[in-house]
Amino acid sequence: xxxxxxxxxxxxxxxxxxxxxxxxxxxxxxxxxxxxxxxxxxxxxxxxxxxxxxxxxxxxxxxxxxxxxxxxxxxxxxxxxxxxxxxxxxxxxxxxxxxxxxxxxxxxxxxxxxxxxxxxxxxxxxxxxxxxxxxxxxxxxxxxxxxxxxxxxxxxxxxxxxxxxxxxxxxxxxxxxxxxxxxxxxxxxxxxxxxxxxxxxxxxxxxxxxxxxxxxxxxxxxxxxxxxxxxxxxxxxxxxxxxxxxxxxxxxxxxxxxxxxxxxxxxxxxxxxxxxxxxxxxxxxxxxxxxxxxxxxxxxxxxxxxxxxxxxxxxxxxxxxxxxxxxxxxxxxxxxxxxxxxxxxxxxxxxxxxxxxxxxxxxxxxxxxxxxxxxxxxxxxxxxxxxxxxxxxxxxxxxxxxxx
Amino acid sequence: xxxxxxxxxxxxxxxxxxxxxxxxxxxxxxxxxxxxxxxxxxxxxxxxxxxxxxxxxxxxxxxxxxxxxxxxxxxxxxxxxxxxxxxxxxxxxxxxxxxxxxxxxxxxxxxxxxxxxxxxxxxxxxxxxxxxxxxxxxxxxxxxxxxxxxxxxxxxxxxxxxxxxxxxxxxxxxxxxxxxxxxxxxxxxxxxxxxxxxxxxxxxxxxxxxxxxxxxxxxxxxxxxxxxxxxxxxxxxxxxxxxxxxxxxxxxxxxxxxxxxxxxxxxxxxxxxxxxxxxxxxxxxxxxxxxxxxxxxxxxxxxxxxxxxxxxxxxxxxxxxxxxxxxxxxxxxxxxxxxxxxxxxxxxxxxxxxxxxxxxxxxxxxxxxxxxxxxxxxxxxxxxxxxxxxxxxxxxxxxxxxxx
Numbered sequence: 001x002x003x004x005x006x007x008x009x010x011x012x013x014x015x016x017x018x019x020x021x022x023x024x025x026x027x028x029x030x031x032x033x034x035x036x037x038x039x040x041x042x043x044x045x046x047x048x049x050x051x052x053x054x055x056x057x058x059x060x061x062x063x064x065x066x067x068x069x070x071x072x073x074x075x076x077x078x079x080x081x082x083x084x085x086x087x088x089x090x091x092x093x094x095x096x097x098x099x100x101x102x103x104x105x106x107x108x109x110x111x112x113x114x115x116x117x118x119x120x121x122x123x124x125x126x127x128x129x130x131x132x133x134x135x136x137x138x139x140x141x142x143x144x145x146x147x148x149x150x151x152x153x154x155x156x157x158x159x160x161x162x163x164x165x166x167x168x169x170x171x172x173x174x175x176x177x178x179x180x181x182x183x184x185x186x187x188x189x190x191x192x193x194x195x196x197x198x199x200x201x202x203x204x205x206x207x208x209x210x211x212x213x214x215x216x217x218x219x220x221x222x223x224x225x226x227x228x229x230x231x232x233x234x235x236x237x238x239x240x241x242x243x244x245x246x247x248x249x250x251x252x253x254x255x256x257x258x259x260x261x262x263x264x265x266x267x268x269x270x271x272x273x274x275x276x277x278x279x280x281x282x283x284x285x286x287x288x289x290x291x292x293x294x295x296x297x298x299x300x301x302x303x304x305x306x307x308x309x310x311x312x313x314x315x316x317x318x319x320x321x322x323x324x325x326x327x328x329x330x331x332x333x334x335x336x337x338x339x340x341x342x343x344x345x346x347x348x349x350x351x352x353x354x355x356x357x358x359x360x361x362x363x364x365x366x367x368x369x370x371x372x373x374x375x376x377x378x379x380x381x382x383x384x385x386x387x388x389x390x391x392x393x394x395x396x397x398x399x400x401x402x403x404x
Numbered sequence: 405x406x407x408x409x410x411x412x413x414x415x416x417x418x419x420x421x422x423x424x425x426x427x428x429x430x431x432x433x434x435x436x437x438x439x440x441x442x443x444x445x446x447x448x449x450x451x452x453x454x455x456x457x458x459x460x461x462x463x464x465x466x467x468x469x470x471x472x473x474x475x476x477x478x479x480x481x482x483x484x485x486x487x488x489x490x491x492x493x494x495x496x497x498x499x500x501x502x503x504x505x506x507x508x509x510x511x512x513x514x515x516x517x518x519x520x521x522x523x524x525x526x527x528x529x530x531x532x533x534x535x536x537x538x539x540x541x542x543x544x545x546x547x548x549x550x551x552x553x554x555x556x557x558x559x560x561x562x563x564x565x566x567x568x569x570x571x572x573x574x575x576x577x578x579x580x581x582x583x584x585x586x587x588x589x590x591x592x593x594x595x596x597x598x599x600x601x602x603x604x605x606x607x608x609x610x611x612x613x614x615x616x617x618x619x620x621x622x623x624x625x626x627x628x629x630x631x632x633x634x635x636x637x638x639x640x641x642x643x644x645x646x647x648x649x650x651x652x653x654x655x656x657x658x659x660x661x662x663x664x665x666x667x668x669x670x671x672x673x674x675x676x677x678x679x680x681x682x683x684x685x686x687x688x689x690x691x692x693x694x695x696x697x698x699x700x701x702x703x704x705x706x707x708x709x710x711x712x713x714x715x716x717x718x719x720x721x722x723x724x725x726x727x728x729x730x731x732x733x734x735x736x737x738x739x740x741x742x743x744x745x746x747x748x749x750x751x752x753x754x755x756x757x758x759x760x761x762x763x764x765x766x767x768x769x770x771x772x773x774x775x776x777x778x779x780x781x782x783x784x785x786x787x788x789x790x791x792x793x794x795x796x797x798x799x800x801x802x803x804x805x806x807x808x
Contacts, residue, residue, distance in 0.1 A: 052728030084757050116721025117758035226725050311804025317520025321630050324456030332456050353488050354521035393797045400715025
């Protein structure tokens with residue numbers, strides 16, 4: 001497996017484009033993205049568990065019922081959520097896109113991200129579709145990836161080349177997400193494309209497996225969004241035998257998918273609103289997988305710990321405190337904690353109690369861009385990793401006046 | 405019922421003192437508090453549900469087994485938690501205090517608050533006990549209330565005078581708490597004293613009832629502390645017939661207790677770390693009490709909403725979003741939301757969708773010191789209120805380098 005460029009346009013038969021159509025006030029920010037497969041693609045998706053769901057989710061769910069799709073239209077700047085005419089608007093976005101591409105309405109999936117509760121006007125979208133089609137690029141998904149950004153500060157793309165059933169396959173993806181990020185589903189929008197041939201059923205299964213260990217283990221601010229969508233299209237143009245059982249090919253595909261979701265996951269956590277540091281919490285020795293996951297997620301979510309990491313303060317008491325309220329089954333007297341980064345590793349807590357350590361070295365370790373907190377339990381064999389970021393002045397600033 | 409001064413020293417037969425003994429580096433900050441009842445008092449307490457519990461909690465639980473106590477010793481600046489010798493130190497604090505006051509070790513309860521995982525030295529405490537006893541004041545609990553403060557910016561005391569069984573009774577209390585505040589138990593330390601005669605059993609029951617609607621409904625930062633303790637002593641010196649059934653007297657007592665816990669609860673929320681605003685979330689029309697409580701607590705905990713309140717941004721979509729992930733049983737299409745404060749009230753969402761409103765008026769309403777978010781559901785008759793505060797730059801600043 002090898003990382004390559006191209007994002008959602010990297011795989012055979014996929015093209016993508018993005019432009020500014022006028023939903024966002026700032027004309028330098030793209031706000032409309034299109035992804036097209038030249039051949040019908042098997043499709044699978046996962047959505048937010050929030051009871052409040054964006055109108056596009058209802059329409060995409062409906063269009064996905066047949067297990068395939070040809071295109072995805074997505075806007076930023078407005079979530080099309082909690083609007084009386086939301087479903088009509090989302091359907092119209094699909095219909096107009098289909099018309100432009102010569103497809104059926106049900107072949108198009110739709111997603112929106114941005115402010116909740118403000119009516120979304122169709123006009124700027126309708127007027128931009130011709131240009132959007134013209135801009136389709138089969139080498140580079142960057143324009144599309146830029147067009148789905150909201151408070152993101154970096155454009156998030158990843159792609160890999162891998163072998164499956166003797167054929168060279170490609171899987172690529174793009175993501176947006178910076179705030180309102182918490183399992184489940186811990187992301188805003190992720191679109192994945194592959195030329196590998198996979199049945200709808202196994203595409204769905206691989207997506208759940210990959211998401212469970214990546215986006216479901218990430219939190220920026222404990223707020224689960226209303227519009228979260230992770231969607232994958234597989235058009236089969238690589239020519240491999242279609243994956244439809246749990247064999248070697250399936251595992252090769254799952255590895256490629258996991259590599260891309262992990263990479264996007266880290267990019268999102270690193271670009272968390274206001275974040276200055278990527279935080280990885282690794283738990284080992286948990287009684288069950290569920291216990292290890294609960295602990296990793298609870299620790300990565302602690303506001304107090306996140307502030308301490310921002311301040312490079314080795315306040316391990318906050319790690320213990322969070323483990324204590326995680327509701328996991330855990331023996332506190334058997335907990336070890338260490339901090340590490342590119343500057344080294346330092347053990348700060350052994351068997352649930354503090355041990356002497358160099359504050360100087362701890363400070364240096366915690367001053368790096370990527371911090372790992374290793375929690376070793378004495379309860380069993382289960383492991384889990386969670387991703388997050390520090391809590392900073394800028395998170396407050398960004399969210400103090402988001403709508404204006 | 406009438407609010408009066410005096411805090412924990414307001415009730416007959418109680419005295420309190422506080423001083424700087426040297427646990428905290430800053431000599432202007434008191435760090436040791438003592439509360440004494442001149443007569444044996446019935447006692448009840450509630451503790452953090454965190455699996456990591458401070459050593460003082462183990463000792464206090466033990467001493468409370470007999471349902472009565474005479475004194476409480478409490479330090480700030482060090483939580484005596486996650487230390488190998490913690491229980492020994494906590495017991496010694498009780499023994500030395502008892503010795504000074506001529507009591508038995510088991511008559512003394514102990515609490516600590518501050519940094520986790522740093523050894524607590526007995527010497528400064530032992531050396532200060534004589535002065536602490538000399539300073540006992542039977543009129544004013546301020547010194548004691550100051551001595552339990554950590555990042556608190558205001559000293560928190562409340563007391564009421566009420567009638568029970570034809571006798572005038574007094575109930576007073578003090579609290580500390582600013583960060584690491586989340587149900588259950590949503591506070592750090594609360595000590596309550598009353599001269600009302602109440603059996604241990606009904607004292608315990610009233611405490612649970614009052615806490616359930618106050619400290620259990622408050623969150624500053626979703627971090628449940630390791631040392632939370634709410635403790636009440638009732639010495640019976642008011643001379644009323646001992647309350648030992650659910651009669652009129654019990655309800656008079658419960659009202660007085662609730663008035664004091666509510667007042668302390670609002671003081672804590674208002675003084676949340678870095679907070680500039682008190683946030684009350686009132687839910688009505690919930691299907692069950694539990695649903696209403698879940699929604700109120702989830703909304704008051706949303707980091708995104710808390711940032712919006714800091715910025716006086718009427719981003720009601722974040723209220724809907726939090727309701728949606730609260731896991732309560734709720735019909736989103738029946739949700740109304742209004743913001744209010746001393747500057748007026750404004751409805752911003754009706755039947756789950758946005759309605760036009762004056763941004764100017766909304767801004768003015770949200771610029772006041774005390775904000776209420778009213779959420780009206782269409783699911784039933786249940787109500788709940790939760791307390792919290794905004795999330796600000798200063799929260800991050802305070803917690804970025806807490807230990808130094």
